Amino acid sequence: MDDHLRQLTRIENFEGQFAVDDFIESVSAPLLATAREQPHEFDPKPFIQSFEATIDQLVGLRDGVEEHIVRLEDDERRSSIQHSDRMNDLSAVFNDVHGMFEHLEARISEVGNTAIQIGEQLETVDKQRIRAIEARELIEYYLEFASQRVDRLEDLRMAGPDDQLKAAIIARRINAIAKDVSAEGSEKTKRAIERYCEVLENGFLENFEEAMHHGDLRGMEASARILHEFNGGQSCVQRYLNQREFFLDSVDLSPPEDAITPEAGEWPSPPPPCDPILDDLFQRLEHQLEPEWRNIAAIFPNAGEVMQIFVQRAFTFSIQNYMVKLLNRAEAVSGLAFLRFLASSHARAVASVKAIRRFDDRVVRPSIKGSAEQDGEGASLNGGLKPAAAKDTASATLSACVDRCMEDLFAPYIENGRYLNRERQALSDVFARILKPFVEYQAERRQVIKSRNALMRKLKDAAGATVEDPHITLPEENGWVRKSTVVRMLLVHAEAMGRCAEMATSQELPKYVEAIYKLLIEQVNVNYIDAGLDAALEDLEMADSKIEPNLKELSVVRSANRAALLEQKHFKQAIMPILSRMSVGTREIIMAQRATLSELEEKANKVMNKAIDAIVAWLLLSLAKQKKKDFQPRDQDLDLMSLATPACNQCIEYLRKVQDSASDFLDPQNGEAFFTEVGVTFHSLLLDHFKKFTISATGALVLSKDIAKYQEVVDRCKIPSLSERFEMLRELGNVFLVKPEILRSLLSEGYLAKIERRSLVPFLKMREDWSSARIDQLLRGYATDAELAATDDKKVTAADKLRLGAKTVANATRAFTKG
Numbered sequence: 001m002d003d004h005l006r007q008l009t010r011i012e013n014f015e016g017q018f019a020v021d022d023f024i025e026s027v028s029a030p031l032l033a034t035a036r037e038q039p040h041e042f043d044p045k046p047f048i049q050s051f052e053a054t055i056d057q058l059v060g061l062r063d064g065v066e067e068h069i070v071r072l073e074d075d076e077r078r079s080s081i082q083h084s085d086r087m088n089d090l091s092a093v094f095n096d097v098h099g100m101f102e103h104l105e106a107r108i109s110e111v112g113n114t115a116i117q118i119g120e121q122l123e124t125v126d127k128q129r130i131r132a133i134e135a136r137e138l139i140e141y142y143l144e145f146a147s148q149r150v151d152r153l154e155d156l157r158m159a160g161p162d163d164q165l166k167a168a169i170i171a172r173r174i175n176a177i178a179k180d181v182s183a184e185g186s187e188k189t190k191r192a193i194e195r196y197c198e199v200l201e202n203g204f205l206e207n208f209e210e211a212m213h214h215g216d217l218r219g220m221e222a223s224a225r226i227l228h229e230f231n232g233g234q235s236c237v238q239r240y241l242n243q244r245e246f247f248l249d250s251v252d253l254s255p256p257e258d259a260i261t262p263e264a265g266e267w268p269s270p271p272p273p274c275d276p277i278l279d280d281l282f283q284r285l286e287h288q289l290e291p292e293w294r295n296i297a298a299i300f301p302n303a304g305e306v307m308q309i310f311v312q313r314a315f316t317f318s319i320q321n322y323m324v325k326l327l328n329r330a331e332a333v334s335g336l337a338f339l340r341f342l343a344s345s346h347a348r349a350v351a352s353v354k355a356i357r358r359f360d361d362r363v364v365r366p367s368i369k370g371s372a373e374q375d376g377e378g379a380s381l382n383g384g385l386k387p388a389a390a391k392d393t394a395s396a397t398l399s400a401c402v403d404r405c406m407e408d409l410f411a412p413y414i415e416n417g418r419y420l421n422r423e424r425q426a427l428s429d430v431f432a433r434i435l436k437p438f439v440e441y442q443a444e445r446r447q448v449i450k451s452r453n454a455l456m457r458k459l460k461d462a463a464g465a466t467v468e469d470p471h472i473t474l475p476e477e478n479g480w481v482r483k484s485t486v487v488r489m490l491l492v493h494a495e496a497m498g499r500c501a502e503m504a505t506s507q508e509l510p511k512y513v514e515a516i517y518k519l520l521i522e523q524v525n526v527n528y529i530d531a532g533l534d535a536a537l538e539d540l541e542m543a544d545s546k547i548e549p550n551l552k553e554l555s556v557v558r559s560a561n562r563a564a565l566l567e568q569k570h571f572k573q574a575i576m577p578i579l580s581r582m583s584v585g586t587r588e589i590i591m592a593q594r595a596t597l598s599e600l601e602e603k604a605n606k607v608m609n610k611a612i613d614a615i616v617a618w619l620l621l622s623l624a625k626q627k628k629k630d631f632q633p634r635d636q637d638l639d640l641m642s643l644a645t646p647a648c649n650q651c652i653e654y655l656r657k658v659q660d661s662a663s664d665f666l667d668p669q670n671g672e673a674f675f676t677e678v679g680v681t682f683h684s685l686l687l688d689h690f691k692k693f694t695i696s697a698t699g700a701l702v703l704s705k706d707i708a709k710y711q712e713v714v715d716r717c718k719i720p721s722l723s724e725r726f727e728m729l730r731e732l733g734n735v736f737l738v739k740p741e742i743l744r745s746l747l748s749e750g751y752l753a754k755i756e757r758r759s760l761v762p763f764l765k766m767r768e769d770w771s772s773a774r775i776d777q778l779l780r781g782y783a784t785d786a787e788l789a790a791t792d793d794k795k796v797t798a799a800d801k802l803r804l805g806a807k808t809v810a811n812a813t814r815a816f817t818k819g
Helices: 003-008 020-037 045-146 152-158 162-180 186-213 217-231 233-241 245-249 277-297 305-333 336-371 397-462 481-502 509-542 554-580 586-623 635-640 646-665 668-689 697-715 720-734 741-747 750-755 757-764 785-790 796-812
Strands: none
Touching: 003 020, 003 045, 020 045, 020 635, 152 162, 152 554, 162 186, 162 217, 186 217, 186 233, 217 277, 233 305, 233 741, 245 277, 245 305, 277 305, 277 336, 277 646, 305 336, 336 397, 336 481, 397 481, 397 509, 481 509, 481 554, 509 554, 509 586, 509 668, 554 586, 554 646, 554 668, 554 750, 586 646, 646 668, 646 697, 668 720, 720 750
């Protein structure tokens, strides 16, 4: 093997990345170069020898590698056994050390517990020692007072702030001891101690006032802290607040003479805004919060409590005193003025309370919390002063305090239903003033009706007696139901609802809303609209049947319909927003609103039905004036055949008036329903009417003219159902116009073909030529002999017609629809 192959088969060449193709190419490279240099044919033997030698070398190399792997595995196995033995030894050593540490920790815990017990005992002994020392000192001071010697205490009082604080605490404790001592001569000592405490307090107060006069916050803080430890510090708090500009400026503050004008208590003048002076008080209070808090926090150790006293005093003395005077003056004007100023004051107070609560959350609470977390030594006989706000132990927050102030401010006007009673009374008074012309007119109207009834009885009893016919002196328009009046009452109610939402709590709001809404229903619906509808019903019932009805009563129906729409809109805009904030009571109010509208519709239906009865009665009376010869004119009457009969003209003229009244007094939907009932009933009356008269050939022309007039006036309304009915009536009139030979064909066409034959025979028999033209023979096959032989000889009087018309109207579908 040459050196080239030895270099290729070294173990280092097979480490890392190894490519077989590159290895074979490297082995063959010298042989290929030699083969290219020799010109003779290719000889494979050198290649075979070279590759065989390479394979032998690779086999030997493989055997060497395998032997090396076996040696390494043996070494690794021996090392693993040694490592395992070493780890077992270390684990045993670690367990021994861990046991020693646990034992040591237990011993340390025992020693620590013993040390804690010793410390607690030492602390208890130290406290007892301190109390004994303090008790001994207090006894010494008490004995000094008994012997009228106060030099030592006076020395403390005249020293620095720390000693003054100590003197104050000693005096307070001695005073407490003196109250419990009942030995001989103790009263004299007690009085001496009390006099000294008074002198001590007055001295500190003088120091506080002097420091306040010079603006010395540090001196004020020292005196305030001493007085706080001495007796709670209420005296210096009062001295401080008495000198605040806010309270000095609001002493004996009263509303001016023109603060409340008469217009403020009258409707429809708008509600006045909050009183300017009261608004200024609230604004000044809000603006004073931050500067006052800075001063109070720097002066008083219980800054939170003092701030609450400041706000409480502002509400109780300044704001409440002025508001009482303001409301008393408003009440002297009217109940409405009182409620308006009460509501505006409440709204302004709520805004101020919210501002104070925000200030509490933003400034006061964080300041108190931060001061409480600071470390400081407590004031004691041997201690010093603590930081300013660290001793604030106020249990209630400023927010809770201002909420109580707000409640106390308005409680005299709200509690025990006082506000609701005032609101109902004021609302009733305003409604009464609005409805006064209407109520007076209706009262006079009822009195006139009563007088007329008495007059009629008197005329019956004494024929020929002369009496004066009573009449209404007030303007007729006072008795009308007006949309503008309903709007005014709804606006008054909306204002009252706004006040209730402002004044009532969430628990009381359902009761307030229900009470005020029921009052609205009583005044608007019962006392106004229902009264107007009742008056219209009475007028229709008492109307003289011989006088043409003017249907002015329908205007009340229009007003009632508009009032219903206004009430629905008012309920949606003024009441539903309040109901959406209520969790209870909404169902009862909504049911009351629906019942109110239902009752209103029912009463309006009665008026419309009564008006239809009056119309039908007049139409019957007009048709009763039809003469038997109207449809059998003589030759000299031929010139009048182009005109309708007088009875027809009277009906047509009145129907036009009915249409105009329905158009003027009713909305389109109700007007259409109303005239549909009139038209259907009149159509039935005409059918019965035509069966009463014998109609000649020339009279048929008159009849067709009448029917054309009826059809013309009905078509003005553009109601398809009525137009179809009167088109059928026109075709029915044609049976009197055509020759007998054409009748059979005519009856088989148009609307007549849809009518039962036995219903048409009575009309055919009214032809003058029924017998002479032997029409019954011509109609054989169209109608049975029994139908043709039937007669309709029953006489129908005018009274029967009226009853028939009334029955027809009563059976008709009359509905007062919502516009």
